[in-house]
Amino acid sequence: MVKKSPTIGWFEKLYPNTSTFLLPFPQVQGLNSSWQWYLKGITTPVLRNKIHPYYGTYFPTRFEHLELFDNWLKHYEGAKKTAIDVGIGSGVLSLQMVKHGFQKVFGTDTNPNVIVGLAEFMGNTKLSRKIMLDFGHLFGKWDKQTELIVFNPPWLPKTHDLDSLDEAIYYDEKLFPDFFKVAKERLLPEGKLVVIFSNLAEITGVTKEHPIAKELLEGGRFQLEKCFKKRVKKASNKTKRDQHWRVLEEVELWILKNK
Ligand SMILES: C[S@@+](CC[C@H](N)C(=O)[O-])C[C@H]1O[C@@H](n2cnc3c(N)ncnc32)[C@H](O)[C@@H]1O
Structure with missing residues (x-):
């Protein structure tokens, strides 16, 4: 609800029937970066297409x-x-x-x-x-x-x-x-x-x-x-x-x- 705060798609995806969330700020940051990784995807040197890691899953950061x-x-x-x-x-x-x-x-x-x-x-x-x-x-x-x-x-x-x-x-x-x-x-x-x-x-x-x-x-x-x-x-x-x-x-x- 904070003005200019980024949209975090996990809320709608995982809790479609809840509209208000009360969360500690570090969790908001975690959810936000996870959403960004998921949306933008990760390029690896071994695959032509990107991978899109889901919330709470491990993904490679070194290759x-x-x-x-x-x-x-x-x-x-x-x-x-x-x-x-x-x-x-x-x-x-x-x-x-x-x-x-x-x-x-x-x-x-x-x-x-x-x-x-x-x-x-x-x-x-x-x-x-x-x-x-x-x-x-x-x-x-x-x-x-x-x-x-x-x-x-x-x-x-x-x-x-x-x-x-x-x-x-x-x-x-x-x-x-x-x-x-x-x-x-x-x-x-x-x-x-x-x-x-x-x-x-x-x-x-x-x-x-x-x-x-x-x-x-x-x-x-x-x-x-x-x-x-x-x-x-x-x-x-x-x-x-x-x-x-x-x-x-x-x-x-x-x-x-x-x-
Ligand atoms: C280091 S990650 C590797 C993921 C992926 N294979 C990769 O190479 O990027 C280890 C994965 O094993 C899963 N895992 C851990 N213990 C497991 C178990 N007992 N049985 C099946 N999967 C397990 C974890 O949830 C995680 O997704």
Whole structure:
């Protein structure tokens, strides 16, 4: 109601029957920027079209890991019938797979806003017949084996109780053991398991444990085919925050196959 305040479309979209909202200012700011991201969309170096992240969903703001994945997809020579994208988020990895010729991608997410947002984004287009969605934990209802499983998991171990958006960033101690256990059942004999990760937890001193290295060492289920790494670009000079560790940050693309 404040004069000249920006229009925040989420109010009408999510609460069509309410006309007055009483909110703390930081929440208004959050809702406003989320609406702007959604409206204007985000350009990535790996997709021709923009992505339009729905309210309360994770979306990429740096793209090195997407470039690593795109490059790997370019050289991938296996079958392209089906793939599973665990924790589909803004859908960016699924869209990359479709771009590279995958016929069907099965995506899941535990954040309901992700599923609602992507369903709206795809509407009734051809894309909606290529990317199938399920609101569920890990593999959700997708129980058929596929030739490719992709997971860009949270990169930091959890230290507090999580809400939906936190679940994109922090993992609990069960996430990786459960993921690898079910992945073993869902991956076709000649299939590839692709996990995106980063050395963020390590270089910020949060933990020395690397969940993928740990699985390879102790799981007895998968072997390493290749691990690609890429330096993350330095934060802009305008950023005043103390981010000295940023120069060391690398994203990782782990390619695993059945043992
Ligand atoms: C780091 S984000 C990656 C999103 C997207 N795949 C990308 O690469 O931009 C992790 C996503 O996994 C989802 N997630 C977290 N735990 C999950 C679980 N147990 N099962 C399914 N999805 C989960 C989060 O909600 C989030 O959307």
